[in-house]
Amino acid sequence: MTDIHQNVSLFSKVDPKKLGRAGMASFLAITDKWELNTNQKLKLLGDIPGSTFFKYQNLVKDQKDFKLTKDMLERISYILGIYKALHILLPDATAANKWIYKSNAAPLFNNHSALEKMLAGNVVDLADVRRYLDGQRGTMYF
Numbered sequence: 001m002t003d004i005h006q007n008v009s010l011f012s013k014v015d016p017k018k019l020g021r022a023g024m025a026s027f028l029a030i031t032d033k034w035e036l037n038t039n040q041k042l043k044l045l046g047d048i049p050g051s052t053f054f055k056y057q058n059l060v061k062d063q064k065d066f067k068l069t070k071d072m073l074e075r076i077s078y079i080l081g082i083y084k085a086l087h088i089l090l091p092d093a094t095a096a097n098k099w100i101y102k103s104n105a106a107p108l109f110n111n112h113s114a115l116e117k118m119l120a121g122n123v124v125d126l127a128d129v130r131r132y133l134d135g136q137r138g139t140m141y142f
Helices: 003-012 016-033 038-044 050-061 070-089 093-101 114-118 123-137
Strands: none
Touching: 016 038, 016 050, 016 070, 038 050, 070 093, 070 123, 093 114, 114 123
């Protein structure tokens, strides 16, 4: 069995409700480190209603499992990848967490910040930032 088949097999055995709680807990921790406000968090999650967000936030706090949509899991996955790439590229945690606010002359950003790009609201915007950072790291992302 190839590595990808092993990974798919392992992923299929994960309880979707446990994955939802773990994913949301990670998202909340990262976006708190980035000092994002609630509206920015809602936008990154796909413009979900505030009531849904606060319900998830309380479930995480109470350590209760819940299922997220595939779209939300995909968005959270990109956020995790962006966070990881930043902390590899910029080993100083403060610099890594502030990078998303800095204007960037790279064509992808057009002198805007990565946060502005990510807040455009589309999954592809998150994917683009992730690919950009992986490119800066010299890794291939498929």
